[in-house]
Amino acid sequence: MTYNIRLAGVGGQGIITAGNIISEAAMRSGQKVIMSEIHGLSQRGGSVTVDVRIGDCYGPIISQSSCDLVIGLELIETFRAIESFENVGTALMSTEKINPISLSMHKKEYPCLEDLMEKYGMGTRIYPVEAGEIAMEAGSSKAVNIVMIGVALGLNLFPMTADEVVYVLKDTFPEKKLGINMKALELGIALSGRMKTNIRENSTIQNRSS
Amino acid sequence: MADLVQFIDSKIEKNPVFLLGNEAIARGAVEAGIEFASSYPGTPSSEVGETLSHVADKLGIKFLYSVNEKVALESAFAASISGMRSLVFMKHVGLNVASDPFVSIVYTGTRGGLVIMTADDPSMFSSQNEQDNRHYADLAHIPMIEPSNPQEAKDFVKAAFELSEKYHIPVLFRTTTRVSHMRGPVNVGEIPKIKGTRRVFERDPERFVSLPVNAIGLKKMLMEKLGEIAVESDMSFMNKAQSNMVSEIGAITSGSGYNSLMDAVASHSIEIDVLKIGFTNPLPRGMIAEFLRKHDKVVIVEELDPYMEEKIRAIAQINGIRTRIYGKLDGYFPLVYELNPDAVLQSLARILNMPGYIQGKSPKTGVDLPPRPPVLCPGCPHRGTYYVVKRSVRMSNIKNPIYASDIGCYSLGTYDPFDEADTLISMGSSIGVANGFSMVTDQKVIAFIGDSTFYHSGIPPLINAVHNNLNMLVIIMDNGTTAMTGQQPNPGNELDYNGKPVTGIPIEDVVRGIGVSNVSLLDPYNLKESFATINRSLHQTGVSVIISRRECAIIRDRKLRKNGEIEIYTVNQDKCGKCMNCVENFSCPALFIEKGEIQINPSICDGCGVCAEPLVCPFNAIEVKK
Ligand code: SF4
Ligand code: SF4
Numbered sequence: 001m002t003y004n005i006r007l008a009g010v011g012g013q014g015i016i017t018a019g020n021i022i023s024e025a026a027m028r029s030g031q032k033v034i035m036s037e038i039h040g041l042s043q044r045g046g047s048v049t050v051d052v053r054i055g056d057c058y059g060p061i062i063s064q065s066s067c068d069l070v071i072g073l074e075l076i077e078t079f080r081a082i083e084s085f086e087n088v089g090t091a092l093m094s095t096e097k098i099n100p101i102s103l104s105m106h107k108k109e110y111p112c113l114e115d116l117m118e119k120y121g122m123g124t125r126i127y128p129v130e131a132g133e134i135a136m137e138a139g140s141s142k143a144v145n146i147v148m149i150g151v152a153l154g155l156n157l158f159p160m161t162a163d164e165v166v167y168v169l170k171d172t173f174p175e176k177k178l179g180i181n182m183k184a185l186e187l188g189i190a191l192s193g194r195m196k197t198n199i200r201e202n203s204t205i206q207n208r209s210s
Numbered sequence: 211m212a213d214l215v216q217f218i219d220s221k222i223e224k225n226p227v228f229l230l231g232n233e234a235i236a237r238g239a240v241e242a243g244i245e246f247a248s249s250y251p252g253t254p255s256s257e258v259g260e261t262l263s264h265v266a267d268k269l270g271i272k273f274l275y276s277v278n279e280k281v282a283l284e285s286a287f288a289a290s291i292s293g294m295r296s297l298v299f300m301k302h303v304g305l306n307v308a309s310d311p312f313v314s315i316v317y318t319g320t321r322g323g324l325v326i327m328t329a330d331d332p333s334m335f336s337s338q339n340e341q342d343n344r345h346y347a348d349l350a351h352i353p354m355i356e357p358s359n360p361q362e363a364k365d366f367v368k369a370a371f372e373l374s375e376k377y378h379i380p381v382l383f384r385t386t387t388r389v390s391h392m393r394g395p396v397n398v399g400e401i402p403k404i405k406g407t408r409r410v411f412e413r414d415p416e417r418f419v420s421l422p423v424n425a426i427g428l429k430k431m432l433m434e435k436l437g438e439i440a441v442e443s444d445m446s447f448m449n450k451a452q453s454n455m456v457s458e459i460g461a462i463t464s465g466s467g468y469n470s471l472m473d474a475v476a477s478h479s480i481e482i483d484v485l486k487i488g489f490t491n492p493l494p495r496g497m498i499a500e501f502l503r504k505h506d507k508v509v510i511v512e513e514l515d516p517y518m519e520e521k522i523r524a525i526a527q528i529n530g531i532r533t534r535i536y537g538k539l540d541g542y543f544p545l546v547y548e549l550n551p552d553a554v555l556q557s558l559a560r561i562l563n564m565p566g567y568i569q570g571k572s573p574k575t576g577v578d579l580p581p582r583p584p585v586l587c588p589g590c591p592h593r594g595t596y597y598v599v600k601r602s603v604r605m606s607n608i609k610n611p612i613y614a615s616d617i618g619c620y621s622l623g624t625y626d627p628f629d630e631a632d633t634l635i636s637m638g639s640s641i642g643v644a645n646g647f648s649m650v651t652d653q654k655v656i657a658f659i660g661d662s663t664f665y666h667s668g669i670p671p672l673i674n675a676v677h678n679n680l681n682m683l684v685i686i687m688d689n690g691t692t693a694m695t696g697q698q699p700n701p702g703n704e705l706d707y708n709g710k711p712v713t714g715i716p717i718e719d720v721v722r723g724i725g726v727s728n729v730s731l732l733d734p735y736n737l738k739e740s741f742a743t744i745n746r747s748l749h750q751t752g753v754s755v756i757i758s759r760r761e762c763a764i765i766r767d768r769k770l771r772k773n774g775e776i777e778i779y780t781v782n783q784d785k786c787g788k789c790m791n792c793v794e795n796f797s798c799p800a801l802f803i804e805k806g807e808i809q810i811n812p813s814i815c816d817g818c819g820v821c822a823e824p825l826v827c828p829f830n831a832i833e834v835k836k
Binding site for chain 2: 020023047057103104107
């Protein structure tokens with residue numbers, strides 16, 4: 001069995017870093033991991049995805065029907081990721097918005113969350129996360145990726161422990177950036193506790209397959 | 211960076227290490243004791259160079275980015291025949307550029323191991339075509355090796371060096387995007403101490419001077435060598451039969467195709483024997499014949515062209531084997547794009563008659579979500595150039611201009627709002643096709659080319675244009691780096707990747723040296739002056755060159771952020787006249803509309819200030835954020 005994660009966002013959001021942290025932590029927990037990266041032209045502010053496959057697998061490509069978890073660092077990109085599979089178990093979605101220039105160029109505005117929810121992601125359990133605010137609270141808007149990892153950990157969506165992730169964070173970030181990222185992880189984990197209840201109350205978001 | 215540090219510090223006791231396919235290739239080469247490496251950057255091969263650039267000095271390896279792939283290969287060849295193990299690497303189309311020496315050095319042969327790594331790009335994630343470079347192995351009669359994952363990438367590179375040295379022949383090492391850009395666990399080995407001293411080249415003109423008189427004998431020797439290497443392939447650890455003792459059906463596969471096959475059969479519990487081939491030229495003919503004999507049906511699972519399939523069908527025919535073979539030639543597998551597990555499953559389902567798995571509906575695509583193609587970065591100097599050229603052309607009333615574009619970040623000028631690319635073919639082709647257009651049309655021809663691309667392949671066509679008195683405006687967009695592939699240095703730079711001083715070659719000197727008299731310089735951050743310069747040049751006849759010079763915003767950004775000097779911009783809503791020119795026609799990705807107002811995203815604005823110029827914002831509403 002493999003556990004398949006798609007990370008989605010916009011070039012420059014730290015997606016490869018997030019993928020690496022998840023992968024290395026899973027490796028520490030003794031599992032086999034394969035990750036795919038995007039390089040070159042597509043990195044220039046375009047949609048970027050990184051896939052992490054944990055368990056017994058050979059190649060980096062997730063099949064249409066077997067994506068277990070989407071972690072989206074940006075709204076539209078989260079839905080794009082969900083929509084690129086036949087079905088997705090769970091999606092964690094940062095409510096960060098980065099305007100695609102294709103919109104403003106044609107004098108259009110960013111669609112609102114409710115409209116997106118209405119149209120896309122049917123059948124997927126979607127958890128919206130105010131990751132931008134939490135990242136600021138941790139000390140940097142750039143820490144959205146780590147906040148999301150924290151939330152996923154807190155919701156038990158990763159086949160590894162927080163300790164394993166902490167170990168990798170210490171290995172990844174230099175001293176002066178480690179504090180912010182540790183804080184982001186903690187705040188993410190803490191938020192997940194509150195989110196579970198939120199989700200239960202908010203059934204329109206919880207399960208859209210009904 | 212963490213991974214690069216890890217790469218060099220990795221000791222065997224840290225195993226396994228989490229490496230990218232390309233990093234694993236670099237590691238394998240280092241473990242093989244290379245003393246020389248050269249390249250021209252190109253996705254998906256660039257990270258081999260990125261990795262080596264971080265460790266080469268420390269390990270005493272001579273590594274350099276060459277002006278183009280041909281020179282990279284010729285340099286590595288020289289290092290090899292001087293006795294050093296050498297690695298040269300490039301993207302698939304890079305081998306087209308290097309193909310001239312490539313074919314002939316297989317005749318002459320080598321001394322120190324020489325491995326030529328080339329990375330194909332099925333599905334064209336960042337390339338202009340999806341050529342299958344395995345055909346080069348046949349064209350040049352060169353042995354070829356293909357890994358499927360990072361561990362194999364590392365191990366097989368070492369084997370490639372040994373093979374090369376044993377038979378004094380270069381070895382082609384072919385990957386694809388999915389292998390080069392796949393990260394996975396790798397057990398690393400020891401890094402040997404290399405001599406790293408200078409060598410004395412021992413002459414042997416009968417080998418290394420490939421005049422016809424010598425080449426005639428060399429060709430015959432090469433074919434004999436290849437015969438011996440074929441025996442080697444049949445015994446190689448890189449070719450493996452994985453038998454589940456299924457006599458009915460087997461699969462022969464290689465590279466990424468192997469991964470997709472294994473994932474497809476594992477997830478659907480399909481029983482199949484597998485012959486995995488890593489040594490793909492010469493193919494292990496004996497092994498293949500034996501595998502064919504053992505199975506009633508054999509499926510060939512390979513990406514892109516039916517390269518192995520044609521040969522396997524020939525092996526069956528020569529050996530009188532009647533096994534039913536399935537592949538691309540009979541329409542069971544697609545001839546285009548990468549082979550993902552779903553595609554493999556579809557094909558297997560047809561062959562094995564598993565109707566339940568044949569897909570009826572196509573997956574959801576979310577096509578109506580706002581698209582987000584790659585864009586020029588906030589602060590990218592190319593945006594100013596394209597903006598001004600478009601305006602000048604319009605103001606000058608030039609009808610039907612032809613925009614000949616080229617390969618680099620500025621290829622993105624093809625998208626709206628600029629739409630300034632009518633052709634884009636290969637490195638340097640902007641000036642090349644401009645030659646032809648100038649000869650056969652009366653339209654104004656404008657060629658866009660980046661600094662690296664100009665040095666790489668733009669100089670000969672410029673010579674051709676001047677020599678033949680042609681008419682064109684060439685705009686060299688000099689951002690001081692090879693930006694698209696990750697800001698590698700190029701011959702215009704005064705410092706190399708490791709900070710060592712090198713001789714920068716100013717583009718204006720080259721251009722004037724060729725004999726272009728109309729040469730102007732502009733700063734694309736200064737729109738007003740740029741506008742005047744371009745206007746002037748548009749009205750000149752003959753060959754005019756404009757050098758639009760401003761450093762890549764990523765490099766500028768890195769410097770400024772380090773010094774904490776970044777000043778970002780904001781829109782003064784009281785002044786904004788809502789003409790929308792900035793978003794519609796300049797379209798920096800930091801600009802957006804919210805509740806009818808123009809806003810600037812402070813986390814991505816890099817403070818270039820170009821949008822604040824009156825040519826973009828006639829109301830002077832864009833100001834430095836206090
Ligand atoms: S990397 Fe540099 S050259 Fe390329 S789009 Fe960004 S700023 Fe422009
Ligand atoms: S100053 Fe204007 S053009 Fe430059 S990056 Fe910021 S928003 Fe974009």
